[in-house]
Amino acid sequence: xxxxxxxxxxxxxxxxxxxxxxxxxxxxxxxxxxxxxxxxxxxxxxxxxxxxxxxxxxxxxxxxxxxxxxxxxxxxxxxxxxxxxxxxxxxxxxxxxxxxxxxxxxxxxxxxxxxxxxxxxxxxxxxxxxxxxxxxxxxxxxxxxxxxxxxxxxxxxxxxxxxxxxxxxxxxxxxxxxxxxxxxxxxxxxxxxxxxxxxxxxxxxxxxxxxxxxxxxxxxxxxxxxxxxxxxxxxxxxxxxxxxxxxxxxxxxxxxxxxxxxxxxxxxxxxxxxxxxxxxxxxxxxxxxxxxxxxxxxxxxxxxxxxxxxxxxxxxxxxxxxxxxxxxxxxxxxxxxxxxxxxxxxxxxxxxxxxxxxxxxxxxxxxxxxxxxxxxxxxxxxxxxxxxxxxxxxxxxxxxxxxxxxxxxxxxxxxxxxxxxxxxxxxxxxxxxxxxxxxxxxxxxxxxxxxxxxxxxxxxxxxxxxxxxxxxxxxxxxxxxxxxxxxxxxxxxxxxxxxxxxxxxxxxxxxxxxxxxxxxxxxxxxxxxxxxxxxxxxxxxxxxxxxxxxxxxxxxxxxx
Numbered sequence: 146x147x148x149x150x151x152x153x154x155x156x157x158x159x160x161x162x163x164x165x166x167x168x169x170x171x172x173x174x175x176x177x178x179x180x181x182x183x184x185x186x187x188x189x190x191x192x193x194x195x196x197x198x199x200x201x202x203x204x205x206x207x208x209x210x211x212x213x214x215x216x217x218x219x220x221x222x223x224x225x226x227x228x229x230x231x232x233x234x235x236x237x238x239x240x241x242x243x244x245x246x247x248x249x250x251x252x253x254x255x256x257x258x259x260x261x262x263x264x265x266x267x268x269x270x271x272x273x274x275x276x277x278x279x280x281x282x283x284x285x286x287x288x289x290x291x292x293x294x295x296x297x298x299x300x301x302x303x304x305x306x307x308x309x310x311x312x313x314x315x316x317x318x319x320x321x322x323x324x325x326x327x328x329x330x331x332x333x334x335x336x337x338x339x340x341x342x343x344x345x346x347x348x349x350x351x352x353x354x355x356x357x358x359x360x361x362x363x364x365x366x367x368x369x370x371x372x373x374x375x376x377x378x379x380x381x382x383x384x385x386x387x388x389x390x391x392x393x394x395x396x397x398x399x400x401x402x403x404x405x406x407x408x409x410x411x412x413x414x415x416x417x418x419x420x421x422x423x424x425x426x427x428x429x430x431x432x433x434x435x436x437x438x439x440x441x442x443x444x445x446x447x448x449x450x451x452x453x454x455x456x457x458x459x460x461x462x463x464x465x466x467x468x469x470x471x472x473x474x475x476x477x478x479x480x481x482x483x484x485x486x487x488x489x490x491x492x493x494x495x496x497x498x499x500x501x502x503x504x505x506x507x508x509x510x511x512x513x514x515x516x517x518x519x520x521x522x523x524x525x526x527x528x529x530x531x532x533x534x535x536x537x538x539x540x541x542x543x544x545x546x547x548x549x550x551x552x553x554x555x556x557x558x559x560x561x562x563x564x565x566x567x568x569x570x571x572x573x574x575x576x577x578x579x580x581x582x583x584x585x586x587x588x589x590x591x592x593x594x595x596x597x598x599x600x601x602x603x604x605x606x607x608x609x610x611x612x613x614x615x616x617x618x619x620x621x622x623x624x625x626x627x628x629x630x631x632x633x634x635x636x637x638x639x640x641x642x643x644x645x646x647x648x649x650x651x652x653x654x655x656x657x658x659x660x661x662x663x664x665x666x667x668x669x670x671x672x673x674x675x676x677x678x679x680x681x682x683x684x685x686x687x688x689x690x691x692x693x694x695x696x697x698x699x700x701x702x703x704x705x
Contacts, residue, residue, distance in 0.1 A: 146199055148173050149244060149251035150183060167248065172198035175234065183254060187235040188264045189213070194234060197226070199250035204241075206232065236260040300324045304348055328389035344386075352381045363690040383689065394684065398669035401683035420681045421668035427451040427659050429621040433459055444616050456652045461598050461613040464651040470640075477511045486639040496630020498620070514592055516583050525587065530610050533587065537580035545572040584610065621656055625686045 150173070152164040174181045178192035185194065195208040204226040208214040215233040216224045224230075232239040236257040244251035276284060303313040303321035314321050322341065330338040337343045343360075344352045357380040383395045398419070406418040415425035430446045431454050437443050449457070469475060474483040489507040491500045504512075504527040514524040516537065523540060525533045546569070586592075588599050588610040598613035632642070640646050643655040666685075667678030674680060 146171060147248045149248045151253040153253055153255035172196050185237050186265050187237055189235040204250050235264060326387050328387040331391045331393045333393055354380050396682050396684045398682045419668050420666060421673060429454055429656060430623050431457060432616055432618040451658055454654045458652045458654050460615055460617050462615045462651045463596050466645040466648040470646040492629045497628050516587060530612055531608055534584050534608055537583055538577050541576035541579045545576050
């Protein structure tokens with residue numbers, strides 16, 4: 146930026162001389178220091194007194210001196226300048242003049258007509274070459290020696306082998322190598338806080354990964370032996386010790402975005418640099434059945450887009466959320482009541498995941514497995530088909546052959562008589578026949594078939610029913626972390642993220658999409674977010690170390 150400064154002086158004969166000077170600088174600085182563009186020989190001026198900077202929309206005067214700049218007769222610390230404005234600093238008069246076409250801004254400089262020599266600096270102060278008889282060079286070398294002794298030599302003694310190190314570390318008067326620490330040791334390493342050599346294997350060298358691996362066993366971040374993916378990145382590049390406040394995990398967004406913003410072609414992931422607007426749509430891992438070459442069902446975890454997985458669950462469970470979440474309540478054995486999500490879905494200790502839903506604990510209160518109206522307290526076990534039929538056979542056999550006169554079928558045994566072998570066989574046959582009749586009702590009409598897929602094999606007369614096993618996906622995002630406890634707030638509810646009240650099928654995957662999460666979670670850069678969005682970094686949901694295999698011990702099938 147080019148500025149014009151016009152120096153105006155009075156001649157001895159009473160005339161006026163002008164001397165123009167073109168300055169190419171970011172701004173015109175005014176002050177008593179020798180590095181100022183316009184140096185003022187006035188004791189009332191500060192070393193850096195004021196600054197004039199031109200821009201397209203005008204020029205601005207700023208000053209750190211509260212009352213040392215007068216613009217048009219008013220004391221100001223900041224002002225927008227126009228042609229004709231007069232600036233006074235002591236007896237120095239600066240006027241804003243019209244700028245020629247080739248410069249951005251122009252001023253004239255002169256002394257006040259009433260200026261006296263009382264405040265003029267006649268000679269610049271000579272530097273003081275000594276302090277109390279010591280030259281500045283001698284003072285500088287002495288201080289340098291003291292710094293080396295205190296900060297390097299004395300702490301370094303504690304690193305020497307033998308008794309010298311022990312004396313240095315045990316002495317309260319001498320400084321040991323703890324003086325070099327940038328901050329305290331994190332609580333996670335408190336057990337070895339006094340064993341510097343556990344991490345710092347070699348003096349004055351960075352902590353090697355081998356020192357970390359001697360205590361920590363972790364999986365690699367990239368499932369590849371190609372070292373070029375992460376280069377020479379060390380553990381200590383991300384896990385920062387001796388910080389204050391202590392922070393063992395570096396959560397800076399760039400730690401992840403530097404790589405994931407531009408991924409190699411051989412990585413089956415989409416670029417992700419920021420959650421607000423540079424993050425791909427969610428993908429989840431879903432446990433699905435498939436038939437192998439010999440006709441057997443095998444379960445595999447498939448990684449797919451959330452949009453494709455909305456109705457893809459094939460867990461073999463029948464369940465209608467909308468029936469259970471009716472606003473005015475449902476009819477139960479204890480009367481009509483409103484069912485809440487938390488009655489069945491209970492967070493595990495710590496609030497990260499959810500505990501499994503079980504028939505005995507969460508469903509049996511409404512869905513009873515009673516089978517005899519005359520004995521409603523008796524139920525069949527919830528389990529495999531064979532256990533159900535066996536329980537029924539034992540129950541009806543006891544009724545036919547038991548000792549209780551009220552529970553005895555008089556057609557089989559009369560009081561005081563012993564049963565013959567034929568009577569026992571006939572009773573066993575009748576008990577099994579009755580058990581199969583009741584089992585058919587349970588499996589095919591009013592109990593098992595309500596929630597399960599039930600098949601029947603007419604060729605198997607002993608156990609014709611088979612309940613298809615239920616396999617539920619335990620973790621939809623095996624490489625991401627989510628805390629239900631952290632999201633249990635006054636302004637959130639289960640249905641605000643999981644649209645369960647409108648779901649009529651167990652095939653529905655009720656995982657929220659990325660748009661739902663963005664209602665509350667935004668960019669890692671806080672100023673880019675709305676007032677109700679939380680700044681969210683990658684590390685908030687994703688860890689760095691994870692197992693190479695997916696959920697259920699199998700490698701997920703990747704869908705690009």
